[in-house]
Amino acid sequence: xxxxxxxxxxxxxxxxxxxxxxxxxxxxxxxxxxxxxxxxxxxxxxxxxxxxxxxxxxxxxxxx
Amino acid sequence: xxxxxxxxxxxxxxxxxxxxxxxxxxxxxxxxxxxxxxxxxxxxxxxxxxxxxxxxxxxxxxxxxxxxxxxxxxxxxxxxxxxxxxxxxxxxxxxxxxxxxxxxxxxxxxxxxxxxxxxxxxxxxxxxxxxxxxxxxxxxxxx
Numbered sequence: 001x002x003x004x005x006x007x008x009x010x011x012x013x014x015x016x017x018x019x020x021x022x023x024x025x026x027x028x029x030x031x032x033x034x035x036x037x038x039x040x041x042x043x044x045x046x047x048x049x050x051x052x053x054x055x056x057x058x059x060x061x062x063x064x
Numbered sequence: 065x066x067x068x069x070x071x072x073x074x075x076x077x078x079x080x081x082x083x084x085x086x087x088x089x090x091x092x093x094x095x096x097x098x099x100x101x102x103x104x105x106x107x108x109x110x111x112x113x114x115x116x117x118x119x120x121x122x123x124x125x126x127x128x129x130x131x132x133x134x135x136x137x138x139x140x141x142x143x144x145x146x147x148x149x150x151x152x153x154x155x156x157x158x159x160x161x162x163x164x165x166x167x168x169x170x171x172x173x174x175x176x177x178x179x180x181x182x183x184x185x186x187x188x189x190x191x192x193x194x195x196x197x198x199x200x201x202x203x204x205x206x207x
Contacts (some may be wrong), residue, residue: 005154007187018204023065033188045188052195053143053203054071054176 004035011035016042027051035062067096067162068103071204072174079206081183086142086204087132089169092152094161098106102177109164109172116134116156119154119187126150128165130192144194148179151191163192165168176204 016035023030028048035043046058076086092109094104100113111123128150133142144150161182165175183190195201 005173005187007156025181027178030181030183034186041186042185043188044186046183046185047189047191047193048180048183049193050178050180050195050203052201053141053205054069054178063195 004043006035008042009064011037011042029049066098067100067179069162069177069179070104070106070166071176073104074104074107074173075175078170078173083170083173084167084175086130088115089167091128091130091175092166092168093128094123094164094166095121095157095190096164097157098159098161098182100162100202102162102164104175104177106164108143108174108177109166111174115157115160117130118156119152121152121155121157124168125163126152127168128130129198130203134197134199138200138207140206141197141199141202141204143197146198147193149191149193151189154188155185155190156187157190160184178203 003010004013006018016037019034021032028050033045095115097113128144130142130144133140159182165176168175
């Protein structure tokens with residue numbers, strides 16, 4: 001049986017209500033998993049996938 | 065106020081002085097609360113508004129291994145191996161929305177600030193998967 005780490009210690013997954021979801025923004029994709037027990041959030045995990053990093057553009061001046 | 069995504073200005077100057085050896089120096093990533101005000105003006109790691117120690121997250125965050133910088137066309141880039149991850153387990157934190165990458169080998173000098181939608185973790189795992197390590201998508205790009 002699967003055990004889930006919760007704020008109350010390890011609990012059997014079958015006792016919990018599982019909710020999953022995802023969100024996407026310009027910069028990241030987020031997938032989350034929640035476990036609820038008696039209407040209380042007892043576990044939440046998030047996996048965030050960064051889409052891209054940062055850019056710096058270089059310039060050079062001309063001689064005059 | 066919140067943090068602003070940026071390559072730190074001090075890092076740009078330090079590139080010109082040869083301070084950083086990306087791919088050799090030990091780089092770390094730390095997480096910050098919504099109240100943090102990191103951005104281009106950030107010069108070094110600070111514990112102010114960093115998420116609290118919890119589970120496998122400890123002050124200063126975790127090491128993130130960068131590949132040696134590469135060049136494609138006119139773009140030099142550097143970052144962790146494509147789709148590599150860093151994660152913290154048995155972790156609880158509420159309302160954090162920024163990560164600072166910094167150089168722990170060089171007196172914790174700041175490199176870049178990355179912002180994201182505010183997150184909360186409860187007795188769980190927070191995983192960051194890095195983007196494709198290629199020109200234009202890598203964590204750091206100099207074009």
